[in-house]
Each structure stands twice: as C-alpha cells, then as structure tokens.
Amino acid sequence: MRTIRNFVGGKFVELDHGRRFDNVDPATGVTFAEVEEADEATVDQAVTAAWEAAGPWARTPVRERAELLRRVADRIEARFEEFVAAEVADTGKPVALARELDVSRAVANVRAFADVGSTAGQESFLTELPGGRRALNYAVRKPLGVVAVIVPWNLPLLLLTWKVAAALVCGNAVVVKPSELTPSTAALFAEALAEAGLPAGVCNVVHGGGVTGELLTGHPGIDGVTFTGSTATGARVMRAVAPRVRPVSFELGGKNAAIVFDDVDLDEAVTGLSRAVFTNTGQVCLCTERVYVHRRIFDDVAAGLADRARELRLGDPSDEATTTGPLISQLHRQKVLGYFALAEHEGAKVITGGGVPDMGSDLEDGSWIEPTLWTGLTNEDRVVREEVFGPVAALIPFDDENEAIALANDTDYGLAASVWTNDLRRGHRVAQAMNVGMSWVNTWFLRDLRSPFGGMGLSGIGREGGASSLHFYTEPTNVCVQL
Numbered sequence: 001m002r003t004i005r006n007f008v009g010g011k012f013v014e015l016d017h018g019r020r021f022d023n024v025d026p027a028t029g030v031t032f033a034e035v036e037e038a039d040e041a042t043v044d045q046a047v048t049a050a051w052e053a054a055g056p057w058a059r060t061p062v063r064e065r066a067e068l069l070r071r072v073a074d075r076i077e078a079r080f081e082e083f084v085a086a087e088v089a090d091t092g093k094p095v096a097l098a099r100e101l102d103v104s105r106a107v108a109n110v111r112a113f114a115d116v117g118s119t120a121g122q123e124s125f126l127t128e129l130p131g132g133r134r135a136l137n138y139a140v141r142k143p144l145g146v147v148a149v150i151v152p153w154n155l156p157l158l159l160l161t162w163k164v165a166a167a168l169v170c171g172n173a174v175v176v177k178p179s180e181l182t183p184s185t186a187a188l189f190a191e192a193l194a195e196a197g198l199p200a201g202v203c204n205v206v207h208g209g210g211v212t213g214e215l216l217t218g219h220p221g222i223d224g225v226t227f228t229g230s231t232a233t234g235a236r237v238m239r240a241v242a243p244r245v246r247p248v249s250f251e252l253g254g255k256n257a258a259i260v261f262d263d264v265d266l267d268e269a270v271t272g273l274s275r276a277v278f279t280n281t282g283q284v285c286l287c288t289e290r291v292y293v294h295r296r297i298f299d300d301v302a303a304g305l306a307d308r309a310r311e312l313r314l315g316d317p318s319d320e321a322t323t324t325g326p327l328i329s330q331l332h333r334q335k336v337l338g339y340f341a342l343a344e345h346e347g348a349k350v351i352t353g354g355g356v357p358d359m360g361s362d363l364e365d366g367s368w369i370e371p372t373l374w375t376g377l378t379n380e381d382r383v384v385r386e387e388v389f390g391p392v393a394a395l396i397p398f399d400d401e402n403e404a405i406a407l408a409n410d411t412d413y414g415l416a417a418s419v420w421t422n423d424l425r426r427g428h429r430v431a432q433a434m435n436v437g438m439s440w441v442n443t444w445f446l447r448d449l450r451s452p453f454g455g456m457g458l459s460g461i462g463r464e465g466g467a468s469s470l471h472f473y474t475e476p477t478n479v480c481v482q483l
C-alpha cells in the first residue's frame, strides 16, 4: 500500500516512530493508502526549515516569487488528471466536479495571487502641516515570517492553494497541515513545488489530525495562522495562539440563507438553488441550508427543488455522469443522520430524501446519504440554526421583504447569502442588508478571486482574496519623511 509522507525542508521524510493512519475512500470505505503522522519533532523540523528559508525568500524579488508560482500552476496543469484522481479518491467527489471546481480553481488561485502580489502598490500620503511644512508617509509591507496553514477536507486543494499561494507571493514561508482525511493532493502539491524549483523549506507539509494541528499552532516559531474549518476548532486555534498574540485569519462554518421573491423566473431560481444546496454533497461552507420563499410561490419552489434533488445522480465518483458523491466519512454521516432524526423530532415534513440510499454492493460501505429537503420548520428549530454540512435545506415561507431579511439575519453565523429576484433595486437592497461576508444576487458561489472572502459572527475573522490576502499575510511599516 502507498505511504504518504511529510514534506520537510524540500524532501519527503521517512519517519521511524511507526505512527500511521489510514487514508479511506469515502465512496467505498476501502483504505487505499497510509499516512505517516507528524509528531512533535517533525513539526519542529518543519517550522525550523520554514524559519531558515523565510529570510532569503522574503528578499527574493516579488516578480521572481510570482514567476515561480506561475511555474507551480503550470506543473499542476501538466499533472491535472493526477490531481483530479487524488482528490476524487480522498473525498469521493464526482470526477466532473473535481475537474471543474477543485483542480481548476487550484490553478486559478496560484495564478491569481502571482498577479495580485506582483502588481500591488503601496499606500502613500503627502502630509501638509501648518506653516507650509510637508511630509511624505508611505507604508512598506513585510511578510509575517512563518505562516501555519490549516485546511479542511471539503475542498482540500482549492483551499490549500488559496492560502499558500497568497502567503508565498507575499514572501512568507509556510507549514501546511491538510486534513487527516484528505492528504493526497497536498502531497502532490509538494511535488509540484519541488518540480517548479521552490527553494527547500519555503513550503512544508505535515500530516495528522488535531494533535498535529495543535503542535503547529502552539509552536513558538509560528508568526500567523490561517485556518478554514469548524467554528469549534477555530476557537481552539485562537486559544493556542493567544499567549503569543499572533494574527489569525479564520474562515469558519455557516448557516447560509437564500431568499426567493415571487417575481423570479422559477426554473432559473430552482436550478440555482439546487446548486447552492447540493454542490459537493452540501459540504461547502457557502452551501445554502435555509431557503426562505415568498408564500405565493412556496409550493412551486418546494416541488421544483425536490424534483431537482431526485434528479441528482449518486454513484461511482469516477463515472462522468455522477453528480453527487458521499459524505466525507462515516463519522460525518452519523452527525448528518443525527440532524435527520432531530428534524423529524422538531416536526419537519420530509419532502424528499431523509435517509441512506441503497447504493448496491460495491458502494455499500461508503458514507452515502440522500439529498434531503424539509418543510414545516421555523427559525426556532435547532436544525435551522446549526450547521449540518450535508445536502440538506429547510424551506420556510415569508410574506414580505422585511420579514425575509429578518429571518435570514436571525443566525449566529454570517458567511454567505443569496437573493433571487428580478427586481434590480430589491436585489441590491436585500443583498446589502444581509449580515454576511458574501451576498449573491441570482447566483451562488460565483467567485472573483480579487474580492474579499470571509465571514462575520461565528463564521470567522478577517477576509482573504485579492488585496485582503496581501493585508493579512504582511505587516506594514509606515515611514514618515519630513520634506
């Protein structure tokens, strides 16, 4: 069986402590690789390698750093299908989705940050003082140093490249910890870095779960942490870095709302909502789990969305026609099934799904789940308040715009929202009234990588993307020169 190793100081290292964990295909339940777990010494070596590489890398001209990143993007593109296969094996997601979303976005992320980083300007102000004196203020941005990058299992390569490319173009060195459930594309990415000629130690990859994560975030050599994952783990990371007061960037969970007004083109809205609820088996932080629908079209939207759910093709992820894979693990399925039971206990009417599908003998040990829609719930119910992170949504009627806004904003999260209407003014007005980091009108998950991305409330701290990433991954020193 293949062994996935840690990448430290530009090399894959073999550990002799014997601690390994299984890499399981969630579509079949079959273990197909094993992974060496990074212990304290390995994490320390990775941080030390990063620390030693950080100075020379920061002094490398930004256009050279950007050029190197473009070579990394070329290497991912050259090995595109290998990356796709690795992502499919780790996550069980359909091959078409891995191509269209995960690996394409990885290439785009790396190129986007090469561009953003190498074309960024700096702030400057001409300061005019009483008596005609003048001064020039300008800010020089410096990398943080060594950044810990901790990413989850739902979009493993997309999220890894989103953070690593931005950190590197800014002149930081990084230590990345992918999820223990999805280590494969991080290992391939390390190979792509070496092929592109990234100096040893600038990017290191350590494997493991929460224990390895804590060794990394608690390491005194870490100068900043960027994390995507659950709110509970985000809080633990914050506690780990608090004694050394290091900057954090957190993109956490969501309980995202869609608002559907009665002037929509029904077919178009239902198609968009179906993407928003079911993409990646509902395992995207941006996925919609609350759909507020104008009462006049409530039954039509519910019926239309239920039809779309039934049309999804669950099956072998390597089949080009498959639209929907399993959940990431049996453990996660137990959590989602717990919410199915809770929804029924809270009085939900299940309009489609609600259980475990019969997938036939080859896939029966996978963590499959039925796309599920509920009506009959209110904002008081726990399933309407807590993140499920599965292919589920509650549909709730409203009577007017103000009520819809109040219902959508009635949450402790604040990541994303979508508004569906053909009234231009209402679209802008309601999108702006959402207490979220990202608000879409008549679409969902349409991304411009230069835009700020992140959430408020329990959904996170800070923004990444475009200039927001450059701000997080650097510290400005303001210089004031009297003229």
Ligand SMILES: NC(=O)C1=CN([C@@H]2O[C@H](COP(=O)(O)OP(=O)(O)OC[C@H]3O[C@@H](n4cnc5c(N)ncnc54)[C@H](O)[C@@H]3O)[C@@H](O)[C@H]2O)C=CC1
Pocket: 150, 151, 152, 153, 154, 177, 178, 179, 180, 208, 209, 210, 211, 212, 213, 214, 217, 228, 229, 230, 231, 233, 234, 236, 237, 251, 252, 253, 254, 284, 285, 332, 335, 387, 388, 389
């Ligand atoms: N993007 C998102 O919004 C995501 C949300 N989730 C939510 O979180 C729930 C739990 O999923 P998990 O895999 O347990 O997410 P998690 O937040 O615990 O895991 C994310 C990453 O953090 C690492 N990690 C875990 N404990 C850590 C610690 N103490 N210090 C540093 N790193 C640590 C994990 O190994 C993984 O790499 C899901 O059911 C879902 O609701 C999960 C993944 C992504």
Ligand SMILES: O=C(O)/C=C/C=C(\O)C(=O)O
Pocket: 154, 155, 159, 162, 228, 229, 251, 283, 284, 285, 286, 447, 453
């Ligand atoms: O488009 C992006 O940059 C990110 C999308 C999704 C997540 O961050 C997530 O699911 O965690």
